[in-house]
Amino acid sequence: EPSRRRQFLREHAAPFSAFLTDSFGRRHIYLRISLTEKCNLRCQYCMPEEGVPLTPKADLLTTEEILTLARLFVKEGVDKIRLTGGEPLIRPDVVNIVARTSSLIPLPVVSPAQLRQLEGLRTIGITTNGINLARLLPQLQKAGLSAINISLDTLVPAKFEFIVRRKGFHKVMEGIHKAIELGYSPVKVNCVVMRGLNEDELLDFVALTKGLPLDVRFIEYMPFDGNKWNFKKMVSYKEMLDTLRQRWPELEKLPEEESSTAKAFKIPGFQGQVSFITSMSEHFCGTCNRLRITADGNLKVCLFGNSEVSLRDHLRAGASEEELLSIIGAAVGRKKRQHAGMFNISQMKNRPMILIELFLTLQDSPPAVLSISFRDSLHVQGLRHRENQLKKGDALVVAQLAGVQAAKLTSQLIPLCHHVALSHVQVRLELDSARQAVVIEASCRARGPTGVEMEALTSAAVAALTLYDMCKAVSRDIVLEEIKLISKTGGQRGDFRRT
DSSP states (O other), X not given: OHHHHHHHHHHTOOSSOGGGBOTTOXXXXXXXXXXXXXXXXXXXXXXXXXOOOOOOGGGSOOHHHHHHHHHHHXXXXXXXXXXXXXXXXXXXXXXXXXXXXXXXXXOSSOOHHHHHTSTTOOEEEEEEOSTTHHHHHHHHHHHTOOEEEEEOOOSOHHHHHHHHSSOOHHHHHHHHHHHHHTTOSXXXXXXXXXXXXXXXXXXXXXXXXXXXXXXXXXEEOOOOTTSOOOGGGXXXXXXXXXXXXXXXXXXXXXXXXXTOSEEEEEOTTOSSEEEEEOTTTSOOGGGOOEEEEOTTSEEESSTTOOOOEEHHHHHHTTOOHHHHHHHHHHHHHTOOSSOOOHHHHTTXXXXXXXXXXXXXXXXXXXXXXXXXXXXXXXXXXXXXXXXXXXXXXXXXXXXXXXXXXXHHTHHHHSTTOOOOOEEEEEEEEEEETTTTEEEEEEEEEEOSSOOOHHHHHHHHHHHHHHHHHHHTTTOSOEEEEOOOOOEEOSSTTOOEEOO
8 A cells, every 4th residue: 555655656756745635636625624523513414312431621722732633734735624513613612712813812713814824725615504604604714714504414403403402593594694694605504314304305406495594404314323324214315316306497406516516506597506425325435535533633634534633642742743743644554545424424323413173285297287175183181281391391492393294105005006205394383271282283384296294194194193192191081183184285186165
């Protein structure tokens, strides 16, 4: 391996660091630096619900150590640095730090303005969950932040709370609009797509790009410690692309930038674009130009690799710049041609990626409009919790999510019921204290010649059963009754309205 690397460097003489060029000729010009292991969310695909053990503060990189390493990498040819976490914007003194960056007074955290002083650095970006973004972005922009990635996996507030195990949907949306307001273009929105959870929202996310300068990036679900990765949960790039092309056949492929991880597409007339990060189904290892430094100072040459080298320990042992470069060069030189593949990765040890009264509207592609209304009364005689908080959690929120998921999985639950790509599912639940009942109001939409009665009925029934399961510890005297079709318009069999 070392001899192959030296041979490549001799044959391709260029003013770029040998220490950042691996044995396959890949030049690493992009450095991701984690500022913290902490996060204010608990995304299901990123970390276990109970969180992860945190490194003692004394073992984390200090501000000066981060800057020392950043300067070293930039000197060797890195021209893009992205600040990550954890959640980089939860540093308790980040507002004060960013406000004082112009003075370059030694401070206990890295700021974009300090990094921009590094000669040769072209881009300073940040990846954030967006919770604190609207509040901090004006100061960050003044400090020199030039690129923003915001994580958002659903446009449904209740589902957002389910996925991240915390509240905050509206704060994230506020952060996205603040970034647009301040002139960032495109604002990148990262969406991890998971089967049975949010794959039905692909079209809704794409629709956002019609009037907003967004780059919505659909990311294949990837395995990390604690996220219980399962191949069946992963929605592949080709499957997602097929869904989009059914709705927008005019979708255009955009030229790929060198070393880009994204396959980009655009709908003519739309302001923004969509991209796919295909780490699992079509890896981009051959053009990888990224290195990572963890918050505790370890260098990772591959996101999915479990090999790490502690730069922190060598810094604190007084290593010279030449010794650090030698250590970095050795690690880069050992970088493999590609990662182990999705099934092998899932087995590897790696870090964690930190009721019912129901009104239902269903639509096919215009001009056919199919609408259904039906009632399903669930008498909950033992339910007395005004806040709906049982031992298992918020009963109404869980039932709502169950109804949404059931609508999407109908073809898997009902034999001979074929799959319908729903473009919209909504389930609402309200307590009716006078009747000791719960009322559900749901709506579904789909484009195409096929009706979606079964999706609606399944959604209502499963939501009701879920509510029963949530409430049975309080009372088992619960009745599900009167599931019936109220009205239907359009479709192959014409209109129907129950009198």
